[in-house]
Every structure is written in structure tokens, then in C-alpha cells.
Amino acid sequence: MPNPSNADWLARSQAAVWHPCTQMQHHAHAASPAHLPLIPISHGSGAWLYDFDGKRYLDGISSWWTNLFGHANPRINAALCEQLETLEHVMLAGFTHQPVVELSERLSALTAGTLGHAFYASDGASATEIALKMSFHYWRNSGRPEKAEFLCLAGSYHGETVGALAVTDVALFKDAYAPLVRAANVVPSPDSRLAEAGESPADVARRAAAALEQHLEQHGEKIAALIVEPLVQGAAGMAMYDPEYLRLARALCDRYEVHLICDEIAVGCGRTGTFFAHEQAGIKPDFLCLSKGISGGYLPLSIVLSTDTVYGAFYDDATSRGFLHSHSYTGNALACRAALATLDIFAQDNVLVANRALAVKLGDTFAPLAEHPQVRHLRQRGMILAFDVATADPDFSRRFYRAALDREALLRPIGNTVYLMPPYIISDEEIAHLGKAVSGALAEALAKS
Numbered sequence: 087m088p089n090p091s092n093a094d095w096l097a098r099s100q101a102a103v104w105h106p107c108t109q110m111q112h113h114a115h116a117a118s119p120a121h122l123p124l125i126p127i128s129h130g131s132g133a134w135l136y137d138f139d140g141k142r143y144l145d146g147i148s149s150w151w152t153n154l155f156g157h158a159n160p161r162i163n164a165a166l167c168e169q170l171e172t173l174e175h176v177m178l179a180g181f182t183h184q185p186v187v188e189l190s191e192r193l194s195a196l197t198a199g200t201l202g203h204a205f206y207a208s209d210g211a212s213a214t215e216i217a218l219k220m221s222f223h224y225w226r227n228s229g230r231p232e233k234a235e236f237l238c239l240a241g242s243y244h245g246e247t248v249g250a251l252a253v254t255d256v257a258l259f260k261d262a263y264a265p266l267v268r269a270a271n272v273v274p275s276p277d278s279r280l281a282e283a284g285e286s287p288a289d290v291a292r293r294a295a296a297a298l299e300q301h302l303e304q305h306g307e308k309i310a311a312l313i314v315e316p317l318v319q320g321a322a323g324m325a326m327y328d329p330e331y332l333r334l335a336r337a338l339c340d341r342y343e344v345h346l347i348c349d350e351i352a353v354g355c356g357r358t359g360t361f362f363a364h365e366q367a368g369i370k371p372d373f374l375c376l377s378k379g380i381s382g383g384y385l386p387l388s389i390v391l392s393t394d395t396v397y398g399a400f401y402d403d404a405t406s407r408g409f410l411h412s413h414s415y416t417g418n419a420l421a422c423r424a425a426l427a428t429l430d431i432f433a434q435d436n437v438l439v440a441n442r443a444l445a446v447k448l449g450d451t452f453a454p455l456a457e458h459p460q461v462r463h464l465r466q467r468g469m470i471l472a473f474d475v476a477t478a479d480p481d482f483s484r485r486f487y488r489a490a491l492d493r494e495a496l497l498r499p500i501g502n503t504v505y506l507m508p509p510y511i512i513s514d515e516e517i518a519h520l521g522k523a524v525s526g527a528l529a530e531a532l533a534k535s
Contacts, residue, residue, distance in 0.1 A: 122487065206422075213245075214313070217373040440510070472503055475504060
């Protein structure tokens, strides 16, 4: 039987698979300007993905920000193979196992013990829901049930399940399901692109924090928690902001007795230059949400870390005062072992130091784009680089995506924002390849606008 081609898998996938965040019709009509090609992937190696016809694509966005150390990483592979021989899964209600205990201990140590209790789920949206429910239930257990509302930043994204949508301020995801959602209160974003004449990023952060303070002065007695994406708001178009906002927000949350939830699902695990993004502000949250890169991009896993104070509010004889939340695959042994292997690579390879040099190379490669007449706000935070494109073409993101694929690069803009979030094993030559692909794709997409 001949080896299957892209066309074989494409036809079968279009008939059977409903793809995420996709208008499926866009995969069907190749002549349409809105067309998104569906790429069947055969295998991956390092920073590259390969289709069934032998074409390759440099994974410049780490497969939706998950893959840290390359596809088919031999060290993570070996750890998973070893784990398969001992335990694949056991329910975490009433049982425990070595990988989940060791992972919980190591994550606590990375917070210097301030977040000493780990609760497990399978995806980022679930982590958001867990943190929101924990905060709500904490205040009820503490005799303050009036603290039942949440705050989020303008443009925030924290997931697409019903609870997570409550603190997501992206209309594309939220509006269709608005009748199902108990919406949070929205406060201004510290996005540095909002700077007025003469303002620095820190000034924008202070202005946004002043608006937060005003809201808490008026409504703090009803607010359970503020949830933020530290330093970079991803779905808002990689909106980057000064750490000063986190410092001020932490102080305000303390003053008004409001929990601070740091959603580091996308920005944790070294993406911004420190292992946790909030470290750059010198603060500690009450809840920390992790997912995506924590398993190296291998298996679904999410974690919520919380403080002794939060944990203590649930510690009681009454079952009703316990945290009543579960997932069938909570603390899956294979996923935890992948996460442990990922943390091993961070420690053994001194990844955070190595990433600083990679970030400089990334910045230098794309610095000339600042002179492009239609490029705005070229910006970088660690291993995340982004710029906005001044165009009114509603199909710009799709045109750019297709043009990048033609140049052997996986780059998927958010609206008019082009961003790079490559795996940490990317080489200088591969960064140069991305630079050429971006320049060529930008020229082609704008020429067809």
C-alpha cells in the first residue's frame, strides 16, 4: 500500500475532525482570500514540523506556545518511556504517586515555598476555573460570601470554558456565549502601546493602576480576586507592560483584601526571561496558574499553586468546606513525568541564561523591521517578540500565515499582530530563517492587501 500523502490525510481530516478556533469553511475553499490551508503533519524533530509530502515548517510559535525544547525531544521521550513501564495513570482522589508528589514539591521550591499547594487539571482554561472557584470558596469559608465578583484587564484572555470566559475580554471568544457567562468587571490594561505623548511604559502602568485603585475603593468589598496575565497579554495582541503594574496591583490587592491570580499559562516557564513572569516585579500572587509549556508541549497538564492561607481555609471536618472540583485525569502520571523532565532540562542546561543570549539574537534579527513604514510597536519580552502591522485588510492575518507557510515557517498572527514565540532550542541559523520568512511574508501579504 503506498504511503499516504497530504491530500489523503487532508480529505479524511476535513470529513471527520472539527478543528479549534476555526471557521471550517475557511479550510474548504482554496480560492477564497479567507482560505486557511490545513497542513497534515507526519512528524516533528527539534524546531521543525514535517508534512506527509516532505515539506518542513519551522515552528515559530511553539505549537500554540507549548513546545519548549523541540519536537520529539530525546530526554522527555526517554522519561515518558520509563514512566510507561511503571504507571500510566491512577485517580488522584484517595491515591497519590511519585511523579505528582515530586512535581508539586519542585514547583513549590521554585516559588521559595510561598505557593506550597498544587491542584491539578488538564488545560489552561480549567486552571483558570479552579483559581476562580478557589478564591470564591475561600471567601465563603472565611465568612465573607459578599466577596464573589472578579476583576480582569481589558483585552484579557484566560480561556474559553464558561467560567474562564467570565474573565476573558476578547469579543471574538466571548460575545457568542454572553448569555451563559457571569461577566467580570473590566479595568484598564497597562498595555504600553496605550502611552500618550511623553509617557513611558511605567507611566502607563501607573495610570492603569490608578484606575484599578479607583475601582477597588468603590467596590473592593465585593471583589474576590483580580486575575492578570503577567507582563504580556497574549490574545490582546501580545500586549506588553511594565512590571510596575504588578507591584502596584499586589499592594492594592493587599490593601483591599482581594486575591491576586497570576495566569502564567502562556508566559510562565521561562518565556519572559524569568521562570515565572511575576518574578520580574518582585511579587508573589495568591494563586498561580500554569499549563502549556510546563509539560514541554507533550501532554495536557495544568496546575494551580496556592498559599498556605488559602489551603487552610478549606482544611476542615466538613466535606462542604473542601474544594469540590475534580478531573478524571487530574495529576496524570505521564503528564507529571513529562513536566519533571522539562524541569530537569531547565536545571541541567541552565536554560534561563541561555535564553538571554537567544533573546538578544532574536531582537537583533528583527530590529530592522522597526524602519518598515507599516510596522508599529516592535516589542520584545524575553523569548516573545511582536509587532503590529498598519493595514485595513481584514484578511491580513490569513494572507501572512499562508505566505509564511510557503517560506517554511509556522507563524500565525493575532489579527494585525505578528508574533514569534519559538522553542528554546532554536539555533542562530533557524532564527535567521524566521527573519527571512517574516520579511518575505510581510511583503507578500501587504502587496495582496
